[in-house]
Amino acid sequence: xxxxxxxxxxxxxxxxxxxxxxxxxxxxxxxxxxxxxxxxxxxxxxxxxxxxxxxxxxxxxxxxxxxxxxxxxxxxxxxxxxxxxxxxxxxxxxxxxxxxxxxxxxxxxxxxxxxxxxxxxxxxxxxxxxxxxxxxxxxxxxxxxxxxxxxxxxxxxxxxxxxxxxxxxxxxxxxxxxxxxxxxxxxxxxxxxxxxxxxxxxxxxxxxxxxxxxxxxxxxxxxxxxxxxxxxxxxxxxxxxxxxxxxx
Amino acid sequence: xxxxxxxxxxxxxxxxxxxxxxxxxxxxxxxxxxxxxxxxxxxxxxxxxxxxxxxxxxxxxxxxxxxxxxxxxxxxxxxxxxxxxxxxxxxxxxxxxxxxxxxxxxxxxxxxxxxxxxxxxxxxxxxxxxxxxxxxxxxxxxxxxxxxxxxxxxxxxxxxxxxxxxxxxxxxxxxxxxxxxxxxxxxxxxxxxxxxxxxxxxxxxxxxxxxxxxxxxxxxxxxxxxxxxxxxxxxxxxxxxxxxxxxxxxxxxxxxxxxxxxxxxxxxxxxxxxxxxxxxxxxxxxxxxxxxxxxxxxxxxxxxxxxxxxxxxxxxxxxxxxxxxxxxxxxxxxxxxxxxxxxxxxxxxxxxxxxxxxxxxxxxxxxxxxxxxxxxxxxxxxxxxxxxxxxxxxxxxxxxxxxxxxxxxxxxxxxxxxxxxxxxxxxxxxxxxxxxxxxxxxxxxxxxxxxxxxxxxxxxxxxxxxxxxxxxxxxxxxxxxxxxxxxxxxxxxxxxxxxxxxxxxxxxxxxxxx
Numbered sequence: 109x110x111x112x113x114x115x116x117x118x119x120x121x122x123x124x125x126x127x128x129x130x131x132x133x134x135x136x137x138x139x140x141x142x143x144x145x146x147x148x149x150x151x152x153x154x155x156x157x158x159x160x161x162x163x164x165x166x167x168x169x170x171x172x173x174x175x176x177x178x179x180x181x182x183x184x185x186x187x188x189x190x191x192x193x194x195x196x197x198x199x200x201x202x203x204x205x206x207x208x209x210x211x212x213x214x215x216x217x218x219x220x221x222x223x224x225x226x227x228x229x230x231x232x233x234x235x236x237x238x239x240x241x242x243x244x245x246x247x248x249x250x251x252x253x254x255x256x257x258x259x260x261x262x263x264x265x266x267x268x269x270x271x272x273x274x275x276x277x278x279x280x281x282x283x284x285x286x287x288x289x290x291x292x293x294x295x296x297x298x299x300x301x302x303x304x305x306x307x308x309x310x311x312x313x314x315x316x317x318x319x320x321x322x323x324x325x326x327x328x329x330x331x332x333x334x335x336x337x338x339x340x341x342x343x344x345x346x347x348x349x350x351x352x353x354x355x356x
Numbered sequence: 357x358x359x360x361x362x363x364x365x366x367x368x369x370x371x372x373x374x375x376x377x378x379x380x381x382x383x384x385x386x387x388x389x390x391x392x393x394x395x396x397x398x399x400x401x402x403x404x405x406x407x408x409x410x411x412x413x414x415x416x417x418x419x420x421x422x423x424x425x426x427x428x429x430x431x432x433x434x435x436x437x438x439x440x441x442x443x444x445x446x447x448x449x450x451x452x453x454x455x456x457x458x459x460x461x462x463x464x465x466x467x468x469x470x471x472x473x474x475x476x477x478x479x480x481x482x483x484x485x486x487x488x489x490x491x492x493x494x495x496x497x498x499x500x501x502x503x504x505x506x507x508x509x510x511x512x513x514x515x516x517x518x519x520x521x522x523x524x525x526x527x528x529x530x531x532x533x534x535x536x537x538x539x540x541x542x543x544x545x546x547x548x549x550x551x552x553x554x555x556x557x558x559x560x561x562x563x564x565x566x567x568x569x570x571x572x573x574x575x576x577x578x579x580x581x582x583x584x585x586x587x588x589x590x591x592x593x594x595x596x597x598x599x600x601x602x603x604x605x606x607x608x609x610x611x612x613x614x615x616x617x618x619x620x621x622x623x624x625x626x627x628x629x630x631x632x633x634x635x636x637x638x639x640x641x642x643x644x645x646x647x648x649x650x651x652x653x654x655x656x657x658x659x660x661x662x663x664x665x666x667x668x669x670x671x672x673x674x675x676x677x678x679x680x681x682x683x684x685x686x687x688x689x690x691x692x693x694x695x696x697x698x699x700x701x702x703x704x705x706x707x708x709x710x711x712x713x714x715x716x717x718x719x720x721x722x723x724x725x726x727x728x729x730x731x732x733x734x735x736x737x738x739x740x741x742x743x744x745x746x747x748x749x750x751x752x753x754x755x756x757x758x759x760x761x762x763x764x765x766x767x768x769x770x771x772x773x774x775x776x777x778x779x780x781x782x783x784x785x786x787x788x789x790x791x792x793x794x795x796x797x798x799x800x801x802x803x804x805x806x807x808x809x810x811x812x813x814x815x816x817x818x819x820x821x822x823x824x825x826x827x828x829x830x831x832x833x834x835x836x837x838x839x840x841x842x843x844x845x846x847x848x849x850x851x852x853x854x855x856x857x858x859x860x861x862x863x864x865x866x867x868x869x870x
Contacts, residue, residue, distance in 0.1 A: 157486035161519070179519030180361075181489045187518055326485070 109222035110353055112229050113247035117263050119234040122286040124151040125319050127231035128172065129342040130251070132328035132350065135186035137346075139226040140258035144218075145191035146198070146243070147233040153190035156181045156257045157326050166194040170201055172217045183331065187225075199237045214242045236270065244276055249353045253286030253313070268307075278307070283354055284345060285312035309352070311345040361516045364528055366536035368510040374493045377512070377534055378478060381527065385488065387482040393475045399546055402463035403595060403604070408557045410459050413546045416467075422748045424450050426544045431455065440601050441466050462656060464601040469500045471549050473508065480523060488523040490515045494740055498549040506552030511545075512536060521671075560591060563813045564614065567776045570727055574625050575715040577726035581618060581773050583711050585611045590704065597695050599688060602652040612641045617769045621737070625721025625729055630710060637703045644694045647687040651680055654809075664837040665830060673828025675823055676813075730774040734869050737767040742862075754804055757849065761797035768794065771869075784867040789861050796845060796852040803842040810835050 114127040124147070131143040140331055145152040153159065153354060164177040169192075178189050232243055233316065243320045254260045264283060285308070289295055300355055302308060313319070318329055318338040325332070330339025362623055378387055398416045407414055412431065415422045415845060419438045423431045432451035439446070441464045444456035456465070473496030480489040495510035512531060516524040532538075539548075550557060566584055568577050588611035597603030616638045619631055651788045654677070694700070715722035721729075741763045748756050768790055775783045814831045817824050855861070 156482040157485065158519075177519065180517040 109225055110227045110249070111173040111218065111247045111355070112227060112349065113232055113250045114229060114253075115232040115240065115243065115250055116234055116252050116254075117236050117240075117267060118255075118260065119233075121255050121303045122313060122319070123234060123253055123261070123347050124155070124231055125322055126251065126253050126286070126313070126342075126345075127229050127327050128152055128155050129319075129330075129339070130346050131186060131227075131229045132183060132331065132340075133343050133346040134227045134229075135183055139185065140224060141186045141229065142189065142221055142225040143186070143188040143228045143229040143231065145231050146195060146239070147231055148191055148193055148195035148198075149233070150191035150193075153188065155322055155326055155328070156188050156190075158188050158190045160190040160192045164190075164192050166192060166198050166201055169195070169217060170198075170205070170213055172213075172220070174217060175220070184325070195233075198239045202238045202242065215246050218246070236266075241270070241274060244271065244274060244280075247280070249349065250281050251349055252281060252283045254283050255267070255287050256285050256295040256302075258294070258298070261298065261302065275314050281307055282309050282349060283307050287315045288312050289315050309345065309348045311341065313341055313345065361518060362524055363516065363541070364514050364524075364531070365539040365541075366512045366531050367539055368493070368512050368536060372534060372536070374476075374510070376511065377530065378491075380530060380534075381480060384526065385482065385523070385544040386485065388479045388481055390477040390479065395471075395473050395475065397471045397473075399468045399471070399549065400465040401468050402460050403600075404463065404560055404562055405558050406460045406463060409464075410614050412455070412459070413544055414456075414465065414533065415546075421447065423455055424544075427541050428544065428804065432817075443601070462601060463603055465733060466600065467501070469549055469555075470623075471498045471508070480527070482523075487711065488517055488520040489527055492515070492741075496554040500553050500555070504553040506549060506554065508552050511539065560602070562588075562610075564588075564772055566773070568726065568774065570777060572726045573722060574622070574724045574726045574729055575719065576724040577730075577774075578618065578622065578626070579711045582615055582707070585615045585618075586704065586707060586711070589615075593695065593700075597692055602656060605645060605649055606650065609642065609645050612638050612645075614769055614773075616642070617766055618773060621733055621766060621770060622721075625724055627716070634707055634710070637699075641644045641700070641703075644691055648684060648691050650809075651684040651687065654806075654824055655684070659785060661834055665833045669826075669830040669833045672826035672828070673834070676765055676827045676830055679827075698825050726774070727777045730770065730777055731869055734767065734770050734774070737763065737770060738865060738869075742857055745857060748849070748853070750850075754800075754846075757797060757800055757846075758804070761794070761801050764790065764794050764797060778868050782864060786861070786864055786868055789856060790866075793852045793856040796849055800842070800845045800849070803838050803845060807835055807838045807842065810838070 112130070114123050114130070115124045127143060131141050135141040139356035143152060143156075158179050158181065161179075168174070168177070174189055175184050178187050180187050183281060202213070223309050230243055230247065232240060252264070254264055268281070270280055271281065285295075285299055285303070288299070299312070303310075318336065322329065328339075329342065381387065396417065400416060411426050413424050413426065415424070419435050420433065421436055422433045425431055427695040432455060434447055434450055434452040436442070436447040443462075443464055444453055444460055447453045447456065461768050473494055476493040478491040478493075479487045480491060482488050491512065491514050493510060493512055495508060497505055497507050499505040514524065514527055530802060547557070564584070566581055568580060572580070589608055593613070595601070596608050616635060619626065619635050619638070623631065658677055661677075662670065665673055725784045741760070744756070744760050744763060748760065768787070771787060771790075810831050814828055814835070817828055
């Protein structure tokens with residue numbers, strides 16, 4: 109089972125849209141896919157119209173009791189573990205378990221899913237916490253959307269520093285330019301300066317009204333069945349991510 | 357460990373409207389209907405139900421093949437030929453081809469029936485407009501070769517969405533309350549389609565089996581046995597004429613052979629003149645179907661012959677088999693002409709009339725108790741077999757073993773005709789012992805015949821073309837290999853016959869057939 113974390117320390121960069129659309133694309137390719145919404149805000153769950161069951165909470169998650177709480181989306185091959193409001197305290201809970209055990213705990217939560225799913229997506233909360241550290245450790249590939257601005261590049265550098273600190277191979281990281289607006293000079297200059305670095309995927313996701321409207325339609329792009337530019341671009345992005353993960 | 361997603365299927369009776377059920381569900385859920393789907397599927401199996409007996413079903417939609425278990429689980433799929441009848445080798449290599457190969461072997465897959473159905477798809481939505489259950493209504497009809505047509509019972513099916521157990525349970529309750537009957541999961545839709553066209557699975561089996569009452573008279577027993585054999589001939593005849601696969605002809609000829617064997621072995625209690633006419637006609641059937649069957653046997657040995665020869669001789673073997681195929685085409689046309697004739701129609705109708713009419717006064721043996729006659733004939737045949745077999749030693753010419761094989765065959769046929777008169781378990785054991793001897797004699801006969809045929813063919817080759825030399829060399833290789841096998845099988849005869857004629861086996865025979 110491949111574990112793909114969609115992560116950014118900054119909010120509003122297209123992280124959840126990426127998680128939802130890449131998960132949907134993977135499922136369309138025939139992969140049995142599970143998307144875990146780790147962000148207590150529950151945006152991914154909202155897109156899929158899925159609420160958590162009453163009895164679900166962060167305690168149950170950390171105990172590895174997630175199977176009864178996974179719910180099927182409206183799409184073949186794609187299931188979701190919805191977020192719960194108690195996830196806002198996941199860091200505290202992980203801290204209480206203790207360093208050595210936490211990493212194992214998180215691994216053990218997801219490992220049993222390998223018998224059922226080909227790909228696991230983790231939609232991570234936009235912060236730099238203990239939870240983020242453990243996700244960085246356990247994932248196979250970390251996909252990070254980056255809006256092409258100076259501040260975003262600083263955040264990316266910070267993330268690379270964290271990788272080094274945690275002694276995690278930076279080859280795990282795949283960044284891509286997100287919400288790109290070609291008419292903006294800064295976007296163009298940042299892209300032309302940094303695109304050449306191997307950490308960046310070649311596919312960039314432009315700012316698209318279609319993607320923004322996901323919150324209105326509450327489904328992945330392209331799910332309505334009609335031709336979708338956005339769906340095509342996410343397909344390209346997923347192909348690149350898949351290829352990279354196979355190289356490792 | 358994940359629980360498999362639950363499903364349900366309910367038959368919708370004529371007096372209940374599906375839309376009324378959906379209306380009722382709208383109290384709890386919103387309803388969204390997707391575009392209905394129209395589907396046309398064909399189900400296939402071999403004539404003798406090989407797939408069904410292995411609890412499998414194969415569907416064909418256009419050129420797409422789907423092999424499933426009875427519970428609907430897809431085992432394998434492939435895209436392949438759209439020709440009406442096909443063999444496993446007509447499909448691309450892969451899991452599907454492998455499964456078919458092991459189950460169907462040399463039998464062709466033939467269309468059993470075609471299903472045309474319409475599927476209405478309904479989604480039940482919760483307050484968030486999330487689909488919490490997928491419901492469908494399926495209806496249509498099944499037809500066979502454009503002849504028989506039957507309506508399918510409409511089916512309401514539902515599939516649970518993971519994590520949404522309550523809607524599934526609620527809808528199941530609603531359907532049960534409305535009076536719908538559940539269709540068990542192990543009941544494949546295929547069986548319902550068969551039912552709609554009035555067919556039952558396993559309605560053909562090549563094995564001969566008949567239960568005769570102990571007090572049956574000769575004419576009753578002969579009638580029962582021969583009508584079954586006649587049925588076998590009739591049902592296989594279309595497949596023979598259309599040349600669907602080699603087993604139609606094989607089964608047809610076995611039915612003819614058994615009929616002749618019974619007529620011959622009971623001739624003392626059968627009306628002489630009438631039977632002479634029928635015997636002659638069945639002999640004619642044997643003659644006109646012989647050449648094609650003989651060639652089939654060789655063509656079916658392609659792989660076996662291939663393995664016998666080194667690679668250098670394979671091209672010669674291929675050329676030889678090609679010429680056999682060519683001969684077969686000619687012989688097939690001649691056979692088809694005869695089998696379409698009025699002569700065979702007359703034979704079948706005359707024979708059926710004879711078997712279903714009450715025996716005339718001229719049939720003196722008709723009212724004899726068949727069991728008594730059977731015991732006498734079986735014992736006589738067994739004694740002959742023992743006597744002839746005991747006289748065979750290492751120096752006896754091959755012909756004696758061929759005669760012994762025929763003796764054995766006659767005995768086996770008799771036992772199979774009349775086995776219901778005797779203790780089943782003991783008959784089973786005795787036949788098992790017989791089979792070992794028969795196999796040895798059968799192998800020996802096959803090897804003799806094959807060698808003779810190949811020698812004859814080789815002698816008939818003329819000219820010195822490269823092709824002729826290749827074929828002659830390949831045949832030489834085969835003859836040499838077969839000759840070694842021939843000697844080896846001959847050496848095993850003594851032991852096989854000793855086992856058969858052991859005091860234990862003789863005692864078993866005496867105890868059983870009395």
